[in-house]
Amino acid sequence: MNPPIPPAGDTTDAPRPDRAEPARRALVVDDDPIVRASLADFLGHEGLDALGVPDATAALDALAAADRDDRPFALAIIDVALPGRDGVALLRDLARDHPAVACVMLTGYGSIESAVDAMRHGAVDYLTKPAAERELRQSVERAMRHHALASENTRLKRLIAAREGLASIAGDDPRMRRLFDTVRAVAPAKTTVLMTGESGTGKSLIAHAIHDLSPRRARPFVELSCGSIPETLLESELFGHVKGAFTGAYADKVGRFEAAEGGTIFLDEINSASPAMQLKLLRVLQERKFEPVGSTLTKDADVRVILAANHPLEDLVARGLFRQDLYYRIAVMKIEVPPLRERPGDIPLLAGRFLARYAHELGKSIVAIRPDALAALVAYPFPGNVRELQNLMERAAVLCRGQTLTTDDLPAHVAAPERPSKAQAAPIERDDDHPWTPMPLEEALRDPERRILLRALRANQWNRQKTADQLGINRTTLYKKLRALGIEPGDRLAG
Numbered sequence: 397m398n399p400p401i402p403p404a405g406d407t408t409d410a411p412r413p414d415r416a417e418p419a420r421r422a423l424v425v426d427d428d429p430i431v432r433a434s435l436a437d438f439l440g441h442e443g444l445d446a447l448g449v450p451d452a453t454a455a456l457d458a459l460a461a462a463d464r465d466d467r468p469f470a471l472a473i474i475d476v477a478l479p480g481r482d483g484v485a486l487l488r489d490l491a492r493d494h495p496a497v498a499c500v501m502l503t504g505y506g507s508i509e510s511a512v513d514a515m516r517h518g519a520v521d522y523l524t525k526p527a528a529e530r531e532l533r534q535s536v537e538r539a540m541r542h543h544a545l546a547s548e549n550t551r552l553k554r555l556i557a558a559r560e561g562l563a564s565i566a567g568d569d570p571r572m573r574r575l576f577d578t579v580r581a582v583a584p585a586k587t588t589v590l591m592t593g594e595s596g597t598g599k600s601l602i603a604h605a606i607h608d609l610s611p612r613r614a615r616p617f618v619e620l621s622c623g624s625i626p627e628t629l630l631e632s633e634l635f636g637h638v639k640g641a642f643t644g645a646y647a648d649k650v651g652r653f654e655a656a657e658g659g660t661i662f663l664d665e666i667n668s669a670s671p672a673m674q675l676k677l678l679r680v681l682q683e684r685k686f687e688p689v690g691s692t693l694t695k696d697a698d699v700r701v702i703l704a705a706n707h708p709l710e711d712l713v714a715r716g717l718f719r720q721d722l723y724y725r726i727a728v729m730k731i732e733v734p735p736l737r738e739r740p741g742d743i744p745l746l747a748g749r750f751l752a753r754y755a756h757e758l759g760k761s762i763v764a765i766r767p768d769a770l771a772a773l774v775a776y777p778f779p780g781n782v783r784e785l786q787n788l789m790e791r792a793a794v795l796c797r798g799q800t801l802t803t804d805d806l807p808a809h810v811a812a813p814e815r816p817s818k819a820q821a822a823p824i825e826r827d828d829d830h831p832w833t834p835m836p837l838e839e840a841l842r843d844p845e846r847r848i849l850l851r852a853l854r855a856n857q858w859n860r861q862k863t864a865d866q867l868g869i870n871r872t873t874l875y876k877k878l879r880a881l882g883i884e885p886g887d888r889l890a891g
Contacts, residue, residue: 420443420444420445420470420471420540421444421445421446421447421462421467421468421469421470421471422436422439422444422445422446422447422469422470422471422472422473423446423447423448423449423455423458423459423469423471423472423473423497424436424439424446424447424448424449424472424473425448425449425450425451425452425454425455425472425473425474425475425478425483425486426448426450426473426474426475426478426502427450427451427475427477427478427479428475429448429450431475431525432448432449432450433448435448435473436448438529438532439471439473439536442533442536444470444471444536447469450479451478451479451480451481452478452480452481452482452483452485452486452489453480453481455472455474455486456486456489459490459493459494459497463494468494468496468497469494469497470496470497470498470540470543470547471497471498471499471500471536471539471540471543472490472497472498472499472500473499473500473502474486474487474499474500474501474502475501475502475503476501476502476503476505476514477503477504477505483501483502483503484501484513484514484517487499487501487514487517487518487519488517488518490518491517491518492616492655493615493616493657493658495518495546496543496546496547497543498520498539498540498542498543498546499518499519499520499539500519500520500521500522500523500535500536500539501514501519501521501522501523502523502524502525502527503522503523503524503525504524504525520535520538520539520542521535521538521539523535567739567742567745567746568741568742568745569734569739569741569742571734571738571739572734572739572742575602575731575732575733578729578731579602579605579606579609579731580609582606582729582731583605583606583607583609583610584609584610584611586700587728587729588681588700588701588702588703588725588726588728588729589603589606589701589702589703589728589729589730589731590666590702590703590704590705590709590726590727590728590729590730590731591603591702591703591704591705591730591731591732591733592704592705592706592708592709592730592731592732592733593704593706593732593733593734593735594706594733594735594781594868595706595780595781595783595865595868595869595870596736596780596781596782596783596784596865596868597733597734597735597736597781597782598733598781598782598783599664599704599733600619600662600664600704602731602733603617603619603660603662603702603704604617604662606660606702607659607660607662607700607702610660610700612658612659612660612700615656615657615658615659615660616655616656616657616658616659616660617656617659617660617662618652618655618656618659618660618661618662619661619662619664620633620634620652620661620662620663620664621664621665621870622663622664622665622666622668622669622673623664623665623668623870623871623872623873624665624870624872627670627673630669630670630673631673631676631689632645632649632651632688632689633651633652634651634652634653634673634676634677634686635651635653635654635676635686635687635688635689636648636649636650636651636653636654636688636689637649637651637688637689637690637691638688638689638690638691640690641688641689641690641691642689642690645689645690648688649688651686651688653680653686653697653699654688654695654697656699657697657698657699658698658699659699659700660699660700660701660702661699661700661701661702662702662703662704663677663701663702663703663704664703664704665704665705665706665870665873666703666704666705666709666726667705667706667707667709667712667718668870668872668873668876671719674718674719674722675719675722677722678719678721678722678725680697680701681701681722681725681726682725684696684697684698684699685697701726703726706868706869706870707869707873709723709727710723735778735781736778736781736782736784736785737777737778737779737781740774743773743774743778743785744765744770744773744774746782746785746786747765747770747773747785747789748765750785750786750789750790751765751789751792751793751801754789754790754793754794755793755796758793758794760793760796761799762793762796762798762799762800762801763799763800764799764800764801765800765801766800766801766802766803768802768803769801769802769803769805769806769811772803772806772810772811772812773785773788773806773810776810779866779867779868780865780866780868781868784865788806788807788810791805791807792805792806842881845877845881846881846882846883849863849867849874849877849878849881849883850883852866852867853883860874860875
């Protein structure tokens with residue numbers, strides 16, 4: 397290392413007293429006190445207020461204290477070979493939790509592989525000891541430019557969030573206005589939120605809005621759909637695992653709860669979680685602690701939890717399929733998201749917004765929707781809710797050739813839906829047409845549910861994804877129902 401000769405003693409473990417409220421701060425992380433002091437003195441001559449710490453733990457403590465005091469660091473110079481947690485692991489922590497801090501890695505044993513690894517994890521530069529003063533100065537200048545860009549990006553994101561708030565969720569229906577009021581009221585708290593509603597109603601957008609309006613907006617927002625992850629992998633996905641915990645665990649993995657530290661985690665389709673997973677979630681919510689799979693190390697979870705279900709949890713609790721204690725723990729604040737068909741007055745607003753977005757992306761000038769086309773949209777029941785409307789307007793924007801969207805740009809089942817004639821209408825069944833045989837409700841529902849699933853599958857040529865979308869459930873739930881009801885591909889020719 398060839399920076400200026402350090403002063404006597406290591407004075408870098410405290411902020412420099414000769415600089416009043418510096419505009420920019422730097423963190424030096426190196427276990428060698430001579431190098432630490434030398435770098436701090438060099439950075440001081442470059443106009444930075446430097447703090448030196450010997451390891452990753454002290455670095456994370458300093459970063460947390462800087463955030464609390466609203467005096468964040470702009471730059472971190474990190475030695476790769478730190479005692480305990482190494483420099484690259486610390487670099488990953490900074491990239492995740494302090495993205496505006498520009499990191500320069502320093503090592504006495506440089507290699508192309510280690511340099512590539514550092515740059516891949518977010519380092520702005522990589523220097524080999526001893527670093528010449530000119531080389532170090534150029535690296536610091538690059539890092540400060542990077543910090544300026546990252547800080548401006550963060551500032552703009554916060555400005556947009558503050559201005560828009562819930563603007564990403566359109567709706568003028570009275571139920572939606574009450575929902576927006578609830579979101580604004582609950583956002584500043586750490587309270588667990590449970591959202592209920594059909595698939596495609598916008599629960600993920602509402603979870604994002606709660607996070608963006610909360611004091612945690614600058615920390616991570618992590619989202620996971622429990623229904624999309626196989627049960628055997630869900631625990632690892634949520635809590636992480638250590639190397640060798642199970643076959644295929646070739647390295648440590650950070651789980652979603654740890655990735656969301658200090659921020660918000662959104663767990664969608666919580667109704668599909670297994671009983672064992674429900675128990676683990678209950679512990680996290682009650683104790684704010686968890687262990688990665690295969691580890692005995694307990695970790696704290698400073699995370700705001702938002703959950704969503706596309707099936708009434710009260711019904712699952714009554715049937716013994718969802719833990720009652722977990723339900724009461726997560727239902728502290730409930731938000732019910734109404735389906736689109738129950739608020740048709742919002743369809744013109746949403747359709748116009750989606751059309752404007754996709755027209756802009758396509759470079760088209762589509763300025764209006766013809767009244768008959770708008771009437772067709774309002775009359776359509778939208779079983780796929782807002783998500784279906786969004787996809788439909790993207791398709792319409794692609795097909796539209798003029799400045800006004802017409803019924804020709806809409807799918808046939810929306811523009812001119814077929815209505816059954818009186819002769820085709822199904823006969824009305826009376827209660828006395830089917831004498832009652834005493835049986836549990838779950839058993840009584842099996843046959844009607846089986847017939848509904850078969851009709852939906854045949855109507856969609858046994859396309860399971862399309863069938864799940866139309867039924868308002870995820871594909872994993874559909875597969876579970878098919879197995880439980882004994883429906884096989886061979887049934888497509890039956891009945």
